[in-house]
Amino acid sequence: MDEVAAQYEHYPYPERDPADEARRLITGSPSDLAEIDHFLFGGKRDWRQPFRALVAGGGTGDGLIQLAQQLDDTGCPAEITYLDLSHAARGVAEARAKARGLSGIRFLTGDILQAPELGRFDYVDCCGVLHHLEDPQAGFDALAKALAPGGGIGLMVYAPYGRTGVYPLQAAFAALFAGDAPAEKVALARAALAALPESNWFLKNTGLSDHRASDAGLYDLLLHARDVPFDVEALLAALQAAGLELVSFTEPARYDPARYLPNTDEFRERIARLDLASRMALAERLAGDLRSHVCYAVPAGRAGAAMAKPTPEAVPRLAGIPAAALAGTVSKRGRITIDYDGVKHRIDLPRDSARLIALIDGRPLGRIAAAVGLDWIGFMQAWGPVHRGLTGFNRLRYSRFACA
Ligand SMILES: C[S@@+](CC[C@H](N)C(=O)[O-])C[C@H]1O[C@@H](n2cnc3c(N)ncnc32)[C@H](O)[C@@H]1O
Structure with missing residues (x-):
């Protein structure tokens, strides 16, 4: 079995207990319906029409459950497909759906490269998956091909600078723990973390906390077999190669370099000389705290019409x-x-x-x-x-x- 597949059988991610569904709904981006409407459907989608969604690499179900619960609460017709390589992750996601009485979800075990064979979707949700693929571009391509006309994609991929410190430590742990069983790797990694010197960049990066949340979190962050982050340029290039176009990052202000530079004509003029993609790439380098990119994308040529605008009808x-x-x-x-x-x-x-x-x-x-x-x-x-x-x-x- 591929090492990444084996990891998610052993440590379904994120670690979730279906019993917790009784007390809270986990929400986030992408996978929020008002947000999806805003970025992909001009804020005007007619939700009485069936919403066909694919949650690609759905893991233990955070995005899936959020989508399905929102649709169920409002009685909107929907056909939701969950797809993941990991049987263990699917088991948790199914149990969470059952705990909430969310029926009618199609659960599939398989590779996201099979997405185009599963139908055409108004929305494809892919959070935290593409950077773990052997051939990420094939993943982007497959998701793009699975879109129905007028559809769009919500994505999250890891970003390099905000994860400063992660990659040297992943390499160090890979060298140290090669061949060890997963549980042993986790125990040894915890011991190693406790002894790291103050000078270690991972310790200096205060934005990272997954390793404290759970064993699955620690494994995902520091023991992953395949984790190749995307900077802004790499992400835009992958979208373009798949025939897609960025609509927007969910927090576009964080991709505005003016936010991180002196508010003077000198700097404003230099920023103005750059095209939008270069400005966003610059912002990522200056900010330093973008650990992931969350964005929406549509087939090339449709981005201008996809995002909602403030009109008298807009809610x-x-x-x-x-x-x-x-x-x-x-x-x-x-x-x-x-x-x-x-x-x-x-x-x-x-x-x-x-x-x-x-x-x-x-x-x-x-x-x-x-x-x-x-x-x-x-x-x-x-x-x-x-x-x-x-x-x-x-x-x-x-x-x-x-x-x-
Ligand atoms: C980091 S988890 C993210 C889970 C979920 N999307 C979330 O954000 O909570 C990555 C998931 O992608 C799945 N995965 C990785 N490569 C895959 C592939 N090629 N096809 C399908 N699923 C894959 C893993 O099994 C795992 O459940």
Whole structure:
């Protein structure tokens, strides 16, 4: 058996106990339906139409369960296919679905290279898988071929600079523990970690914590048999070779180099000379804390139409911040702060925009404008900073996602 396949039989990832489904739903990106609608369907998908989704390399089911539960809660018709090489991971994912009473999911054991043989999908979800393939490009190609017309892909791949320290340690542990049984490798790796000198780059990288979460996490992070991260350029090249085009990273503001450089004409001019791809690549190198890239992509030529725009019909939805709480903070401080493992990003939002934010309750922008007595042009002047600031960090999406 291939070493990667063997690893995920031994340590299904991430480590999950189906009993925990009774007390919480794990959510994240990709795999959130409002987010998918925002980035792939212009925020206008008609969710009464069946949603055909493939969760490729679904592991123990985090993305699968999130998708299936959201669709079930809202009564939206869906056909969801789960695909993974690992029988053990599938067993956990199936048990989690059962614990939630989520029926009708098609569970398949197999390689994501088989995706085009499984049907045509409106959405393909592939989180944390492609960087483990022997031939990642073949994986990108297969997922692209599995798309139905108008469909798109949600991806997560590892990124190199934010994982500084991981790769030398993976190589060191591979040399030390070659031939050892998985459980022994984990025990030895824990012992080695405890003795590492302060100078070790993995110890200095405070953004990494998977090794503390579980044995499966430690194995995935530091004992993986095949883990080749993608920088921005490599990711864009792989998408292009597969006939795909980036719609957006989920947090596009983190890919803006201006955020990490002096706010002067000198630097602004130099940034402006670069094309968008080079700017994003530059941001990745300057920021240093991007441990993965989460993005949405569609067949080439469709990216411009895929992402939602703030129109009168667009329905804004906040992610992770209740409207009343956000409006309160904005009216008091005129800014909010977003924290990624201690790295703080400040978003300035005019105090006056709090009255618009407070009205984010499922109504479209046109009705928010009417409620505050603004014509569309006046409204967009006031809404612009909210749109730019919050979509930049994936805290605001547009979606009419609702079925029941
Ligand atoms: C790091 S886990 C990610 C699981 C899940 N997508 C998540 O984000 O929680 C990677 C998964 O990809 C699966 N995998 C790796 N290579 C694969 C391949 N060629 N075809 C299908 N699944 C694969 C592994 O078995 C494992 O379950």
